[in-house]
């Protein structure tokens with residue numbers, strides 16, 4: 001008999017890929033998602049969907065015990081958080097802390113937090129290790145840092161073990177074609193470049209070509225969303241011994257221009273693009289060191305290649321030109 005897991009934000013992009021992995025492994029899964037950004041169609045029929053805000057999670061938590069809680073539900077756009085910081089502090093930090101407290105009260109022992117590379121602002125050293133200085137690049141990153149701190153106290157006072165997984169750039173789609181990336185509005189590089197190549201949108205805006213990188217565009221660590229999901233399963237056994245924090249990326253960087261080239265190679269179409277000013281809050285280079293995670297768990301990405309990542313994203317997009325088809 002599988003274990004029983006609660007996933008907030010499980011109808012969203014990364015959360016839904018974890019839910020699929022859990023269901024595929026024979027576990028029982030309940031999703032809490034208000035479906036403001038998530039999609040009903042992204043939750044498999046085998047999972048239970050509770051359409052609610054995390055503020056209303058108390059009855060679901062009371063219906064435990066839960067073998068672990070995975071907390072994905074959040075606003076997640078760096079640029080938006082620079083324009084509206086207190087919306088991010090309220091929705092991510094304040095609501096998240098309420099949820100963490102409710103989990104501790106209801107006896108949850110293992111809690112996995114979706115955290116972010118944006119904690120590191122402009123890092124002094126690349127690749128970025130877990131002990132790099134915390135200096136959030138935006139209110140979004142700050143809101144996740146607040147939750148990491150809250151989890152440390154939940155462990156110290158209530159013994160609820162936390163895993164903080166600092167995602168770098170989640171990308172790609174379920175290789176089986178069941179799930180993909182569908183944001184409204186879409187702001188992420190890979191889906192926008194694919195849509196531009198397929199002629200479904202106007203030219204891609206390249207945000208800055210004057211960064212101190214070899215080709216002048218920003219470098220990011222794109223990690224396949226199913227590899228992100230498998231890391232969540234890999235860290236669970238560690239939580240029986242204590243709380244953990246890991247940076248979660250491929251450990252290799254790609255520039256915006258390299259992503260454009262990969263999309264062109266995969267789709268066979270040019271990516272129409274124009275040079276635009278820098279986007280607020282974007283550091284030049286964010287590349288993870290996943291050495292600690294690999295050493296602790298043996299986890300390794302199965303789809304580390306940029307072309308493989310782009311290919312899964314492009315094939316989902318081609319099969320679902322309108323994404324999940326409305327909210």
Ligand code: UDP
Pocket residue numbers: 078169187188189190192204205206207208218219220256279282
């Ligand atoms: N980017 C870009 N044009 C776009 C969207 C993104 O040039 O329309 C760049 C962005 O500046 C960053 C990288 O692509 O350097 C990845 O951005 P994305 O929004 O996909 O992820 P983030 O790094 O913000 O999590």
